[in-house]
Amino acid sequence: MTVVPAYSDLIGQKLAVPLPRYARIIRYSECKFFGVNNPDDDTYQCTNIWTRWQREMVMNALYEAELLIEQELHYHLYPKWDTRETHTFNGGGRYVLNWARFIQGGIQGIGVIEAGATVSHVADPAVVVVATTVTDEDEIAIYHPGSTVEILASSIVFAGGNATISIPRCRMVKESLNDTPVAGLDYTDTSNFEATVDVKRVYNDASTHAFLVNPHECTTVCLSNGCAEHTQTACILGIDNRLGIVNVHPADYDDGWSQALLDCCGGVDTIRFYYQSGLPTITRQLEEAVIRLAHTLMADEPCGCDAIKSLWRRDRDVPELLTRDRLENPFGVAAGAWYAWNVVRSTMQMRGGVI
DSSP states (O other), X not given: OOOOOOHHHHTTOOOSSOHHHXXXXXXXXXXXXXXXXXXXXXXXXXXXXXXXXXXXXXXXXXXXXXXXXXXXXXXXXXXXXXXXXXXXXXXXXXXXXXXXXEEEEOEEEEEEEEEEEEOBOXXXXXXXEEEOSOOOGGGEEXXXXXXXXXXXXXXXXXXXXXXXXXXXXXXXXXXXXXXXXXXXXXXXXXXXXXXXXXXXXEEXXXXXXXXXXXXXXXXXXXXXXXXXXXXXXXXXEEEETTTTEEEEEEEEESSSEEEOOOXXXXXXXXXEEEEEESOSSOOHHHHHHHXXXXXXXXXXXXXXXXXXXXXXXXXXXXXXXOOHHHXXXXXXXXXXXXXXXXXXXXXXXXXXXXX
16 A cells, blocks of 8 residues: 655655656646746736645645555666665575665765855746856756755756756745635745745765664574674675565765675674665656656646646546456546556566566
């Protein structure tokens, strides 16, 4: 059973299809979606202002759809870190990780580039400039000040030791104003939007790959730790990254891994893996699968005119006659669930002789 976190926990969760991307794909005004009344947006078919609870409903459904699809594919739709995955030690052979699309061993590292960086709202997109030695835009993350709620930038440019970050204004509604009024927030009033943001570096910390573990039960010969477990660091080597097949070697880390001898006289019982895996970039087809499956998980129609609501109705439609395949679909029998399942089936990969 898929467990979706409470909104208070989910709000800081990165999504495979983030809310600005969802709005773009369903052809909705991004400002109206985020509860902002921008008169220049009225060329869109739908001009309804979305409320907080409507955005929460979409966010929950997108997250649940993402998890359901990942469980069937056995890989993440974007790079994620998995921690403390445990496998029985097999004498040094190969291991098939729980998640395919292995990228690298490591844990998530977070460092502050600048807290309370000034936002310039002179133009739209707004601009934030910070000094940094980081040169990989995938390692730059922007947050509402003092929170874990991420704000997606539209572009990041590095030059002269600075990162120039561009963020559409309507993505920067103050957290205190997130419960937007029915009429929408005034787009021209910049006090409705964050004046500062926190800029952080989110990166792979390669100093932790794996641990070789001996539980050191009191009956073992080697009791250097008493009855406590003994661990030794190890590095992960990718054998087939696409399938998530790796090897592990005892190793020491000091600005890089160097091979070491096995130091536990009692032998090794299990291995704990720490690694990053997932698609580097989600495909358009998988994005569509997440969205259409999410529509089947929404209890109510989304906001907007009939052109938008028709997408929800299309994906929740159930035909009168159902095939056996459709009845056995793990996502359900609705049209959006059937579409998502067919996308998943077409992209599944073989792992150890089993799909």
